Amino acid sequence: MRTTTTPLQRIWEFFVEKLIFLSGFTAIIFVVLLFLFLLKEGLAVFKTVSPQEFIAGKSWYPISKPPQFGILPLILGSLAVTIGAAAIAVPFGVASAVYIAEVAPPRLKEYLKVGIELIAAIPSVVIGFIGMVALAPIVANVFDLPTGLTALSASLMLALMAMPTTVSIAEDAISGVPREYKEAALALGATHWQAIYRVILRAAAPGILAAVMLGIGRVIGETMAVMMITGNSAQIPHTLLQPVRTLTATIAAEMGETMRGSPHYTALFAIGIVLFLITFIVNFTADLFLRRAEARR
């Protein structure tokens, strides 16, 4: 059968094609523009401080005279909260993913999945609020601290926020392991746990790693909850029981008070660049691991 295309159809084809191309391209353009904007506003800070003073400087006093823009305490604050949250969320998240995917009876499995996904629906400001009102006093009591607004409290609440991402992606990865692997291991006399540990987790490792990285990504970028629970004191943390301040919270809390173009303003944008780089590195490493794991299969 021969089909004929009218000129109108051809013009229509042309426009649709270009439209799809443009929509695909805009996503990339936006990212590039965003980064350029960040660079333009942020790099100006280095007229006031040297890059080394900025990254490794130990004091963040943006409104003293002269101002000091050392973001080391903020980087370490973010790091403390993130590592703390990851240390809690990763083992619990992976364990609960294993339970849901491999152990739980079918009915319970459905309830658990819905329940965990519900956590994701809690707005972060509510998490922050609960942390402030309910968790902080407990932390203060247990460790006998003057304030419960510490890196530990933030880690606990952020671990909760990272759980839904980590659990559901890890669960998908584990459920995606072919049933035959498990049966093959069992048929060799492995116990249920040995089959899970040596075969299933191994086969699901790339997915689990991605789950962990995405969970961590969520924690690093989180702003509202950490602003409410960390205590917001820009000091270098020595334990998790100290108040800290994160990169994100600093931007959110101080942006409103700055004058456009002032050194303080540009310093906040420079923090944005640092955050961008950190997130990029996390994603990039995740990708690297994923590829390596894929190649090894």
Next chain:
Amino acid sequence: MVAPNTGDSTPAKVATRDLSVWYDDEQALKSISLDIRHNELLGIIGPANSGKTTFLRTLNRLIDRTPGIRVSGQVRLDGRDIFQDIPVEELRTRVGMVFALPVPLPMSVFDNVAYGPRRHGIGNRKALAELVEESLWAASLWDEVKDRLDEPAMNLSGGQQQRLCIARALAVQAEVILLDEPCSGLDPVSTSMVEDALVGLKENHTIVLVTNVIAQAARISDRTAFFLMGELIEVDGADKLFTLPADERTAGYIEGRYG
């Protein structure tokens, strides 16, 4: 029902008595009584849904994992009841299973074979290496993979993967090896290599081979059992069953009247 077919005086390696299996309300196996002799290669043939795979999966209790399963009757391994007298992990090392599609575990060739022994506490590197070599040798695979032990098992060809799965079962000192259509995905050359490996294993192992290829059962089995709709219709020496079947349903299947 067919009377227990012991035939000779040596006690059976695996003996089932009135073995019935239900999936929920559907009866998949109907009162199977069958003796599997020491070091014989028993072929099992029959159309789809005749209970062959269910029978096989019952013998090493992989069937336990199926929801809604119910088993009655007895299965004895060397005279001991597999549901009561033998811990399930021990049973599964003694009664190994090779699946229709080769399932190399996501690790190296060496680790695949060493997986089972490691689970059972063999940590000594030298002992492991010897065991792996022996098992691969017995599965007629050693010459082909001796230089590729560190490669991912996924890189092997289908026939090699299937023999790797056999080696894996051998490495845990399986006495009985169950194979569920092990050649269904293989080309003729790979198939004959797997068959040769099985024939070689008969010296020291009892083998139960479920196959959809009647010719395969005729080629390599000592005795062949014919299953139909959950029933054991007859079991006899391959030479007899394929030329002079006692039951006309067997004759019908062999001539191609079912599935």
